[in-house]
Amino acid sequence: xxxxxxxxxxxxxxxxxxSLISIFYFTSKINLFNxxxxxxxxxxxFDIGNTSIGxxxxxxxxxxxxxxxxQLDKENYMAIITSSVEKSIIIPNDSIFKISNNGFIGxxxxxxxxxxxxxxxxxxxxxxxxxxxxxxxxxxxxFIFK
Numbered sequence: 001x002x003x004x005x006x007x008x009x010x011x012x013x014x015x016x017x018x019s020l021i022s023i024f025y026f027t028s029k030i031n032l033f034n035x036x037x038x039x040x041x042x043x044x045x046f047d048i049g050n051t052s053i054g055x056x057x058x059x060x061x062x063x064x065x066x067x068x069x070x071q072l073d074k075e076n077y078m079a080i081i082t083s084s085v086e087k088s089i090i091i092p093n094d095s096i097f098k099i100s101n102n103g104f105i106g107x108x109x110x111x112x113x114x115x116x117x118x119x120x121x122x123x124x125x126x127x128x129x130x131x132x133x134x135x136x137x138x139x140x141x142x143f144i145f146k
Contacts, residue, residue: 038065038084042126043097048079049108049133051099056109057083064089067110083110092117093125099133108133 048070057065065085073080085091094115101108121127 037087038068039087039089039091039121040068040124041083041085041091041097041121042124043081043083043110043130044073044078044126045081045099045130045132046078047132047135048081049099049101049135051081051108051110051133055107057085057112058109059089059112059114064112081110085112090120093119093121093127094129095121095127096129096131097127098131101133105136 051067053067053070055067056063065083067081068084069082071080091112092115094117096113098111099108100111
C-alpha cells in the first residue's frame, strides 16, 4: 500500500510540475509579463492568400509585429489587415506593405519595405502602397496558358 501511494504521489507531482511549466511558457508567449506598446497600421488588399491572425510582420527579415485583425470592407470588398507593430519603430507613410511567403510553400507574413518620407504612419493609419499575395496556382496558370 505504501509503495502504491508513493508512485501515485510522484506521478501527481510530475503532472503538476509539467502543468506549471506549460502555464508559464504559454503566458510568456502571449506577452502577459512584458507588455510592448504597439502601433496599429491598416492595409487594404484584394487578395491576402492564406494570411491569418498571428502571422508575422517583418522588416528586412526581422519580426517587428504580427497580424492582429483581418476583416472585409463591405463597401469595396477589400480585405483590411490590421498589423500591430512595435511603437518604437518609425514607419514612413510611403512604405510598401507586401504579403510574402517563407520559402516556396511556407507560411505567409507581411513584409514592410520602408519608404523615404519624413511623415511617419500614426496609430490606425492606412498604408497606401500595398502588394497582394501571389498564389502558386496563379503563377502556374499564367505560365501554362499564356
